[in-house]
Amino acid sequence: QVQLVESGGGLVQAGGSLRLSCAASRSIISFNSMGWYRQAPGKQRELVASTTSGGSTNYVDSVKDRFTISKDNAKNTVYLQMNSLKPEDTAVYYCNARAALIMGITRDYWGQGTQVTVSS
Secondary structure: OOOEEEEOOEEEEOOOOEEEEEEEOOOHHHOOEEEEEEEOOOOOOEEEEEEEOOOOEEEOHHHOOOEEEEEEHHHOEEEEEEOOOOHHHOEEEEEEEEEEEEOOEEEEEEOOOEEEEEEO
8 A cells, every 4th residue: 555654844933944755655656646735723624735747836825935845756755845934834734645546537645644833
């Protein structure tokens, strides 16, 4: 089974930076896309950033120009560089990998999550 392990979360002051890592148990080039989601108490889980196998990226408006998603195929790892962090960025961040099973049908895999807390 596919395993995704996140790391890099922690406590940081507003304006600070963190880099999250997501290590996959198999080649990430086998996935159609990979991304980062987050969920805060009382809020719906949202897609923060994603990257496709073709290299395109997408970000939720609230993190544009502050967060950057990247990947190292040789290390089977996806990163999320988070700069200029704000208290509203506080959430559990989850790594996601999406694979195609049958034409037009996909399967999602999830990491266990890593806590990011930004103090004001």
